[in-house]
Amino acid sequence: MPYIGQIATGESLISLSQSKLFKEFVGEIRPAPAKKHRVLNPATVPAPTETINTVVAIDGSIVTEIVRNGFPGAEASLVQIAMVLIKLDKLRQKKPKEILPPSIFNKMDSASTVQAVLPGRNIVSATGLGPREFFRYTIYEALQGSIQDGHETLLDTYRDLFGGRDVEFRCPIDGCKDSVRSSSDVCACEKKNRLYPTDQLRFHERFNETGPNGEAHGEVMRFLEIILLINTLRFFLKNRDAIPLLPRTAFVFDGPLAAFGQFASIAPRVREELSRIDKECREETGRGIILFSLIKTGQFVEHFDQIDFCPTKGPDQKFPNRTALLPPIDYIHESIVFRPQDAKEWSKDTYFGRVVLYKNASGQKMVVNTPRTTPESEDLSNVSLAAFPRIGEILGVVDRLSTYLFEGGFVPIVRAHSHAAIPLRTGGELLKGLFDE
Ligand SMILES: [Zn+2]
Numbered sequence: 001m002p003y004i005g006q007i008a009t010g011e012s013l014i015s016l017s018q019s020k021l022f023k024e025f026v027g028e029i030r031p032a033p034a035k036k037h038r039v040l041n042p043a044t045v046p047a048p049t050e051t052i053n054t055v056v057a058i059d060g061s062i063v064t065e066i067v068r069n070g071f072p073g074a075e076a077s078l079v080q081i082a083m084v085l086i087k088l089d090k091l092r093q094k095k096p097k098e099i100l101p102p103s104i105f106n107k108m109d110s111a112s113t114v115q116a117v118l119p120g121r122n123i124v125s126a127t128g129l130g131p132r133e134f135f136r137y138t139i140y141e142a143l144q145g146s147i148q149d150g151h152e153t154l155l156d157t158y159r160d161l162f163g164g165r166d167v168e169f170r171c172p173i174d175g176c177k178d179s180v181r182s183s184s185d186v187c188a189c190e191k192k193n194r195l196y197p198t199d200q201l202r203f204h205e206r207f208n209e210t211g212p213n214g215e216a217h218g219e220v221m222r223f224l225e226i227i228l229l230i231n232t233l234r235f236f237l238k239n240r241d242a243i244p245l246l247p248r249t250a251f252v253f254d255g256p257l258a259a260f261g262q263f264a265s266i267a268p269r270v271r272e273e274l275s276r277i278d279k280e281c282r283e284e285t286g287r288g289i290i291l292f293s294l295i296k297t298g299q300f301v302e303h304f305d306q307i308d309f310c311p312t313k314g315p316d317q318k319f320p321n322r323t324a325l326l327p328p329i330d331y332i333h334e335s336i337v338f339r340p341q342d343a344k345e346w347s348k349d350t351y352f353g354r355v356v357l358y359k360n361a362s363g364q365k366m367v368v369n370t371p372r373t374t375p376e377s378e379d380l381s382n383v384s385l386a387a388f389p390r391i392g393e394i395l396g397v398v399d400r401l402s403t404y405l406f407e408g409g410f411v412p413i414v415r416a417h418s419h420a421a422i423p424l425r426t427g428g429e430l431l432k433g434l435f436d437e
Pocket of ligand 1: 173190
């Protein structure tokens with residue numbers, strides 16, 4: 001067993017930094033410029049024009065476990081996407097900073113989940129599908145549910161958004177002909193193997209027959225979260241009773257408003273659909289949608305920490321609470337995510353959101369993503385308030401939620417709740433709760 005203990009211990013890291021090769025490598029690295037051309041000045045964000053009391057939060061979780069089926073290393077992941085309805089006005093009576101037991105949320109919100117068990121290596125279905133094909137099948141199957149009886153399924157949403165594309169891709173079936181088209185239901189060879197409408201996203205190409213599949217499963221989870229978000233917004237838009245509630249409900253997403261990896265190609269369609277929903281919402285109600293996500297770690301938060309330094313008072317002291325910084329793309333390239341001059345703008349294709357650095361009312365620093373639903377938001381150098389639609393209401397909700405939060409944000413609330421949630425496929429009734437005002 002020669003490899004046990006050969007992970008990067010403190011000792012081996014020291015020897016790395018002392019090695020001749022590493023020193024030469026460091027000599028070849030250009031440091032980030034010490035003197036920046038640009039400084040981010042706090043934005044003046046208007047106070048919310050109305051109080052938002054309803055939050056719909058979407059949050060996925062994933063647990064991978066060993067499956068004892070006789071094959072070594074066989075594993076599968078349980079993916080759960082919880083959607084939780086939180087009434088902020090019911091939270092208000094509680095004292096700030098008090099940590100609420102998760103049970104209190106059972107009384108005031110309702111939850112629904114999308115659940116899927118995604119097979120990993122060495123898992124064969126009872127019907128004889130091999131691991132990769134079984135994986136493809138479960139992605140398709142995961143879309144069969146609906147958040148509310150009578151509303152379109154996640155598959156309907158998916159088909160409406162991406163079904164129209166006729167893309168060519170490598171046949172997902174082992175040993176088959178070179179390529180298939182997404183408009184086809186069967187593969188190109190004489191066996192006419194079944195193809196699924198989700199195959200065109202090519203999650204299966206990242207499937208690992210011999211190693212762990214955390215990455216592939218994680219991508220499917222992100223994909224399901226996005227489809228669930230759009231499906232929910234479409235519910236509001238299609239329901240006459242729900243439209244008036246749409247601009248008064250904050251939709252909160254976990255992680256960046258973006259699509260990476262295998263399914264990154266859906267980001268432009270998601271952007272178009274969110275813009276369409278926002279436009280229709282404006283036409284019907286006079287105001288747009290409120291959508292945001294929170295990211296509490298990563299290089300943007302790290303950068304925010306670096307610049308929140310006061311020469312006299314020390315770290316975390318430069319910016320007062322309730323400071324919002326709106327970085328334009330050239331600032332991001334210069335200080336946070338390096339891009340060569342002529343390269344494509346960071347986030348242009350993969351994101352459907354913009355980045356806001358926000359130090360909230362209680363001093364927590366976080367990254368907020370606001371949606372790219374306006375023409376101004378599509379211009380990544382535009383940092384006018386129009387490029388961050390409904391930012392006043394968004395930051396208001398962030399502040400009110402964070403007063404009651406567990407350390408680290410509100411997402412654990414959703415997590416704490418999700419084990420008790422109702423699987424979507426048994427028939428959803430979640431959004432009914434919206435009308436019980
Ligand atoms: Zn074939």
